[in-house]
Amino acid sequence: MPDKTPDNLSKEERSALQSLKNRDDIVIKKAGKGFTVVVLDKETYMAEATRQLSDKRLYKKLDPDPTKEFSIAITKTLEDIFEKNEIGINVYETLSPIDCRPAQFYLLPKIHKEDVVNLYTNITSTLGIKALNFWIENYRNKIDNRFTKEFLLEATELVLKNNVFTFNDKYFHQVKGTAMGTKMAPTYATLTLGYLEEALYEKANEQFDAEFCEYLKRNWKRYLDDCFIIWKKDDSDLNILNDILNELDPDIKFTMEKSSTQLPFLDVLICKENNKIATDIFYKSTDTHQYLHFGSSHPRHIKRAIPYNLARRICTIVSEEETRNQRLDELKIFLTDQHYPLSLINDGIRKAKELDREELINPTPNDEENIKILPLVTTYNPKNPNITPIVQNLNEILKTDE
Known part of the structure; x- marks a missing residue:
């Protein structure tokens, strides 16, 4: 056929x-x-x-492929913790290395600035393990009782110290930091910087008064390696804070950007207008607004939801009505360029504008403990039959799987 x-x-x-x-x-x-x-x-x-791989502080060139040797070490660790009943058979089998191959090294062009310089490769194992130890000891009640502190630290060291990859038919071992491709990297980096922030607050107590130190704790904002604060003291004090940040660890370096009028933080542009704070959406100069093309081979409901969700994002971020309407008009142009039907775009914008912005900024949290979702993810192909009825019929059986 x-x-x-x-x-x-x-x-x-x-x-x-x-x-x-x-x-x-x-x-x-x-x-x-x-x-x-x-x-x-x-x-x-x-x-x-x-050039990057020649940096002997970060990478070591290897002759034989050590993947098999590292796999044996990982298997031995898993066997030990399985015998101690710290993990079940399902976790043991899932984590056990089978037919392993080294990762492939590649570069992603960087066309953005960051507040912490080369964060992932500059977190030493010593600093990272010390940070994890701090959080485990202080938040032991948040961690499954099956996992001992010793196991968590040992497992982390296995990931950090066995990062092997290939490039141009050569083998390399990363000897410092954690690879950006490692699944644990964002969480690991976040915990490490959170640990340094605790040290920051202690150091600040030695330089500033108690009132300002409390202000710093409440208003210092960070997402991964991007940090932000509205500064109320003079520039000399700001330089003192910058010095404190750069003395927290010899390998972690912070850069600083300041302005008396406006600064971006993530996708928000914070503007100061007549002693009033306004927010606008922030697009990097390199943003091409190449949203998913309406003719792309994706589920129809995904494409139909895009105009509404992008408009909702603008209505959440942009505080002033005139600017908000301007950004929504720009969005209409961006989506029209991607062949979205004008009626679909207008409908999405209309629905987003009807929402209460106060509720968008402060959404009611979901009661996640009472929500049980069994995700089923498949690769979309328009040639595939609709599997929804099949999944619904097998739902009860799927729920019994551990």
Whole structure:
């Protein structure tokens, strides 16, 4: 039976993609953040990768592939904790390494600034383990009783010290920091910086009065390596704070950007207007607004929800009505460029504008403890049959699986 599924790419687009794939003189990567795609000269890309991997403080070149040796060490650790009943058979089997291969090293072009310089590669194992030990001891009640502190620290060290990868048919071992591709990296980095913030508050007590130290604790904001605070003292005191930050650990360095009018924090632009704080949405200069094309091969409900959710984001972030309407008009242009029906865009914007902004800013938290969701994730293909009725029929059986 012939395939009647329409191709969402034209013949010209498919030919262009194939032509790009066949070229061996360029490297195509997405930027480290945002939706931007970057085309690099391959020689430049290889030279930069070689330069980074030549840093002996961070990487060690290996002759044989140590993956098998590291797999044996991981298996031994899992066997030990399984015998101590710290993990069950399902966890043991899930974590056990099978047919392991080293990771592939690659570069993502960085076209954004950050407040903490090269955070992941600069967190030493000593600092990271000390931070984890601090949080485990202070929040033991938040951790499953099956897992001892010793196991958690040992497992973390296994991840940190056995990071092996290949590049250009050569093997390397990362000897400092944690790789950005490691699943635990964001949580690990967050806990480490949180630990340093505790030290920051202690050091601040030695330099500032009690009232300001309390203000600092309440108003210092951070998301991963981006930090923000509204400063109420003079510049000399701000420089003192910056010095304290950069003396917390010799390997962790902070950069500082300040302004008396406006500063971005994540996707929010905080503006000071006549002693009043206003917020606007912040787009990086490299943001191409390449939202999912309406002709893309994705579930229809996903594409239909995009105009509403993007409009809702604007209505949440932008505080002033005139600016909010301007940003929504811009969104209409961005989505029209991606071939979204105008009626769908207008409907999404209308629904978003009807929402109470106070409730958007302060949403009612869900009672997550009483919500039991069994996620089922499949790869979307328009050729596949609708599996919803099948899943509904098997729902009770699926719930019994551990």
